Amino acid sequence: MIxxxxxxxxxxxxxxxxxxxxxxxxxxxxxxxxxxxxxxLVQELALKLLPRRAxxxxxxxAGTWLAKVLYRMCVDHLRRQQRNPxxxxxxxxxxxxxxxxxxRMEGVQPNPVAHLERGRFVEQVSEAMMQLSEEHRVLIxxxxxxxxxxxxxxxxxxxxxxxVKSRLxxxxxxxxxxxxxxxxxxxxxxx
Amino acid sequence: MQCSDFESRLDAxxxxxxxxxxxxxxxxxxxxxxxxxxxxxxxxxxxxxxxxAPVPPSRxxxxxxxxxxxxxxxxxxxxxxxxxxxxxxxxxxxxxxVLVTQLSLEGTPQGAPTLAEVFVNVHxxxxxxxxxxxxxxxxxxxxxxxxxxxxxxxxYPNQRVIRWHTRLEQGKNVLTLPLIAREAGDGxxxxxxxxxxxxxxxxxxxxxxxxxxSHLTNNKTLI
Numbered sequence: 001m002i003x004x005x006x007x008x009x010x011x012x013x014x015x016x017x018x019x020x021x022x023x024x025x026x027x028x029x030x031x032x033x034x035x036x037x038x039x040x041l042v043q044e045l046a047l048k049l050l051p052r053r054a055x056x057x058x059x060x061x062a063g064t065w066l067a068k069v070l071y072r073m074c075v076d077h078l079r080r081q082q083r084n085p086x087x088x089x090x091x092x093x094x095x096x097x098x099x100x101x102x103x104r105m106e107g108v109q110p111n112p113v114a115h116l117e118r119g120r121f122v123e124q125v126s127e128a129m130m131q132l133s134e135e136h137r138v139l140i141x142x143x144x145x146x147x148x149x150x151x152x153x154x155x156x157x158x159x160x161x162x163x164v165k166s167r168l169x170x171x172x173x174x175x176x177x178x179x180x181x182x183x184x185x186x187x188x189x190x191x
Numbered sequence: 192m193q194c195s196d197f198e199s200r201l202d203a204x205x206x207x208x209x210x211x212x213x214x215x216x217x218x219x220x221x222x223x224x225x226x227x228x229x230x231x232x233x234x235x236x237x238x239x240x241x242x243x244a245p246v247p248p249s250r251x252x253x254x255x256x257x258x259x260x261x262x263x264x265x266x267x268x269x270x271x272x273x274x275x276x277x278x279x280x281x282x283x284x285x286x287x288x289v290l291v292t293q294l295s296l297e298g299t300p301q302g303a304p305t306l307a308e309v310f311v312n313v314h315x316x317x318x319x320x321x322x323x324x325x326x327x328x329x330x331x332x333x334x335x336x337x338x339x340x341x342x343x344x345x346x347y348p349n350q351r352v353i354r355w356h357t358r359l360e361q362g363k364n365v366l367t368l369p370l371i372a373r374e375a376g377d378g379x380x381x382x383x384x385x386x387x388x389x390x391x392x393x394x395x396x397x398x399x400x401x402x403x404x405s406h407l408t409n410n411k412t413l414i
Contacts, residue, residue, distance in 0.1 A: 013265065014258050021254050026246050035247045043257045047264050054330075125240040144241040150206075169202050176237065 016056045017046050020063050023146070024070050030141040031074035041077060045070050067148070068156045128178040136171035143168055192220040197227045201234055308396045313372045316345055319395070321366045321382055329359040333385040336368065339378025342397060345369040359384075372399030 021042060028038035045066065049056060059065050129137055138157070142148045148156065150164050157164070197220050203209050204217050221227045311317040336353045338344065346369075347353055366382075380395040 013261055017261070018254060018258060021257060022249075025249050025253065029246050035249065039249055039253055039256075042253075043260055046257050046261050050261060050264055050268070121236070122240045122243055122245075125237065126244060129244070140241065141244075144238060145244045172202055172234075172237075176233070179237065 013046075013050060013053050016053065016062065017049070017066075020066050021046075023063065024066060026146060027067055027142070028070055028074055030146060031071065031138065032077060037077060041070065041073050045073060048073075061152075064148075064152045064155050067152070068158075071156050124179060125175075128175055131178055132171065132174060135167065136174055139164070139168050139171050140175060144172075192216050194220075194224060194227055197221065197224070198230060201230060204231075205234060205238060308398065310398045310400060311370065311372050313375050313399050313401050316369050316371050319368045319370050319380070319397075321368070321393070321395070323359060323364045323366065323384070325359050325361060325364065328361045329386045331386055332357050332359050333383075334366070335381075335383040335385070337381040337383075338370070339380065339397065341372055341374045341376055341399065342378055342380070343371050343373065345371060370397070372397070375399050375401045 024042050024045065025038050028041045029035060032038055032041065049066075049069070056062050056065070129140065132140070139153065142153050142156065143150065150161060150168070153159070153164050154161050159167070197217060200209060200213065200217060204214065207214075209217065221231055309319055311319070333354065333356055336344070338351050338353075340351070344350065344353055368380075370380075377396060377398050380397050382393045382395070384391050384393075
């Protein structure tokens, strides 16, 4: 922990928050599945933390702490939405269909057929992800998609380290099983 | 190694959580086992697909919008703070003044009390202003005001000791005490400022008179 003698020594709030904004946006999107909500929640977080500049500046791993606060805000937001599931017409259709980030995929070749097949598989994975329980989906989103370490997830979700690992193991097993079921159904449809 | 062992350690293998010896055993097994080769390939394909799971980019100017909102709120906060301070200072248009300059809590654990003098009229609210001029800001300061028996702080009847927690900004910090003397006589007001293990005490001699004229002492430097 870094200690500051007084407010004049503290880094500017912009210096503290700006480096984390993109990753926080991605996290909020992963949880809410809405670009509008993700942007709004990140802004809300930044405003909420304005009076806590000293606290942020004193943290060794501010990124994880910010992710933890944002995660709770996202969960609260989803709970509020569930209580009030009516979405205004103006809010609908604002969310763009996301494009796959193939730059992050290992061993990608500029082969159109392979590209198409990969795209199809990624879609299958996305569909299977939506069939997972919220608890399992969030774990996979954080660890395997966004690359948070088990220790970071332990802090963000406030779970014991062993629980993170065992739950992640079960989540992946469930995802693989859902994908296998989907493949079997697709094969049966061709017979 | 059995195939069941390989399957149960597959996640740890992919996350590189295994020891070197365990990872070598996994490598050795998979090289000679087509079934586990398929399992590994499927798991790696899934990991790759997850890595490219799409996120729509934020709207252009997203970061600027967030930081702009933060800057506006910060400015509003500073403005509110300033207005409050200026408002307090203006409210004390009729006041007895005591100026305490160059407050430094460091290195003076129990500062020797120094006396300033203020004259007030009995039964009249008399704002007594204490100005603490600090060379730097102090985040956590406890302020304790002790009043003589015949003097009250408006809004705190019969309360001889008033405590609160505050922050001192670098420069002049004005503390306005609306005091009422219930009877004529002299008494000592003590203001104690404590930050951590450092403490400083200031005293003001308050002379309450029954006549209609009050006298203001000239600003005094107590330190």
